[in-house]
Amino acid sequence: MSILQTPDEGEVTGETAAIYAEERADLGYVPSHSRVLAMNAEAYEGWGKLVSAIAGSMGMRRYELVTLAAALGLESRHCRLAHGQKALKFMGEDELLRIAKDYRDAGLDEAEVAMMDFAVKLSTDAAAMNDSDSRRLRDLGFSDREIVDIALAAAARNFLSRFLQSLAVDVDVPPNLGEAMRHALLEPFGPE
Template identity: 55%
Template sequence: MIVIPPAESDATGHVADMYAGDLESDGFVFAHTKAMAINPGAHEAFEALIRAIVPSIGIRTYELATLGAARGIRSKHCLLAHGRKTLRANAMDEEQLQRVAVDYRDADLSAADVAVMAYAEKLSTDATSMTDADSRELRDLGFSDRQIVDITLAAAARNYFSRTLQALAVPLDDVPGLSPALADALLSPTR
């Protein structure tokens, strides 16, 4: 990563909060946090967007959309980080998450969960081919218009964040709290 983030000793305001959050939960500041600390206003706006999305769809659907999008763009950072967030939120257990990481279509997910992941993955790989049929599938599975928009925003937001990290060549940190088998499964779409 060629960009130079603010030093931990110089961090103030939102940057200090970003660093403190990582230090408190993991004992070090992640490289992706440091990269985003260069523009704390953009990071705050991103966090505000996520806070506006999650209430209508819930944390599980948000994480499924995030994992589907991260899978589509092959984002190692986000696959690992959101694998851990999925576990921490008790959105699924490690065994099921490992199966989802390898092949979400064969992981005993509901039809709605599979559709969310497929929608987010398609948005991330070929958004120009999407039609009303893609949204209609979500509606037919019980999602409201607001939820469809928020699933779309969740996947699009993941594209923004992940592609930023990829473009800046942000180093990949080891993510504490993941077993080697789960980390390997989460990274399987990037191979």
């Protein structure tokens, strides 16, 4: 539990109130991670612009796959749950359940698995990465821009996940995420 005290929705004004309203409209609630990041509204806005620049270029399905893989490598319950919910906008629940349990055995094409492998490695041992990691992506048809976007998406997830973990921000379970999905997303991390 974080020592940070974030204001309730009825207590915020200005930019922070706008952030809370946007989150409520998009997700149906204001997650703890958004409340903490909104303590620096300029950073929240900058984060949103960065994500839009990356995801807008690579497409939301790819962005969510890379994000889920990076969160797996980081053992980020925050991001696995939040992006599990967001990914449901771009894939069916059955497919996402298979991906959450084992993306390498989920029926994804080789290029999608390679993106996710890249994101996991970046999130677990970036110092060990070399040209062979990027070359695998190139050999599967990714352009230079697409490779950069995959790396940016995974690195951005590292930034936010480590920020949340460092402050012991409460992990929210999205209210419309079913029990089976929640379990599949969190299972790799051990008991909840």
